[in-house]
Amino acid sequence: MHFYEFFAGGGMARAGLGSDWKCLFANDFDRKKGATYQANWGSEEITVDDVRNIDPAELPGRANLVWASFPCQDLSLAGGGAGLRGERSGTFWPFIAVCRGLADDGRAPEVIALENVVGTLTSHDGRDFEAIVRALVDLGYRPGALVADAALWVPQSRPRLFVVGVRDDLNPLGAADGPSLPWHTTAIRRAFSALPETLAKRWVWWSMPVPREREMRFADVIEDDPSSVKWHTQAETRALLSMMSEVNLAKVRTAQAAGVRMVGAVYKRTRWQQGVKVQRAEVRFDDVAGCLRTPAGGSSRQLILVVDGKSIRSRLISARETARLMGLPDTYVLPSGYNEAYHLTGDGVAVPVVRHIAQHIIEPVVSRQEAEKQANVVSSV
DSSP, X not given: OEEEEESOTTTHHHHHHOTTSEEEEXXXXXXXXXXXXXXXXXXXXXXXXXXXGOOGGGSOSOOSEEEEOOOOTTTSTTSOSOGGGSTTGGGHHHHXXXXXXXXXXXXXXXXXXXXXXXXXXXXXXXXXXXXHHHHHHHTTEEEEEEEEEGGGTSSBXXXXXXXXXXXXXXXXXXXXXXXXXXXXXXXXXXXXXXXXXXXXXXXXXXXXXXXXXXXXOGGGGOOSSOSSSOOOOHHHHHHHHHTSOHHHHHHHHHHHTTSSXXXXXXXXXXXXXTTEEEEEEEXXXXXXXXXXXXXXXXXXXXXXXXXXXTEEEEEEOOHHHHHHHTTOOTTSOOOSSHHHHHHHHHTSOOHHHHHHHIIIIIHHHHHHHHHHHHHHHHHHO
């Protein structure tokens, strides 16, 4: 099975697809991400350039799958609201132009898969999501959407929207008669109900099994002696605790009484207090890290609070820990700079989520098509 990977970042979709898939072409405009891609996957497939400059006629071979985790900044709740008209998320349109070029050349892939933030469903009152669905239908695909939270596989709260389109001439294996939880959230069903009838008729309700209960705990990803960050001094930890409300301090006291080492995720938030903006530290001890997001995605860098009885330590989450929270192995080569590594992982797609979608939706369609091709070859001999 073969694929093209657009907006590839460090190749996390490639990691999720696994060794049964061969990458024919990968693209990202970010030079630093491109360097990380090369460090992990080699330089043969990656082209570092604006997607607007990609000529579909120059793409090698024929891909069964085209994957695109296109930029989310203009679609996220923290973005400026430009949506698909924005400079960054608007790169969806030149990507679609590449797909149209492939179709015109007789190389339309069996499957097109898109990944983005859940806010895509409501961007511009749902018009951006409708535009995405219409673009796939106009290309000759039957689209369906689902929301998958990485927390089902790794200890990170990271719900993301996946839109998977299967070519019109193929049987959408893995389709169900209607929505199912946890994949088809209320937001998904509302977005579907708002689609024009012409698009709703082409819709596919993708179905996947729910994975087994996650075994990995947040504490399991924590490094005792990280190389990319340093533990805070006692004074710095006290300052962090002083930024917490009584509700959050109560969470810390509960963690101290737990009798086991507890790891909490901490974010600094700006809150209104008596008519004045104040910065607060908010902690969660529910065995799940907050969603990794870059400053461009509207969030500060995440801190951790490690509580073991009377001992309380704090620091920034390390680069390797962010990679583990995305499902990447420790053999994955990260950028040497902390900010670059955090940006790479915070912008990525969770590896085990890609694997699950590939196994239960994409691969059955592609495998059936490949088997039919082989059967036709044999029968013609």
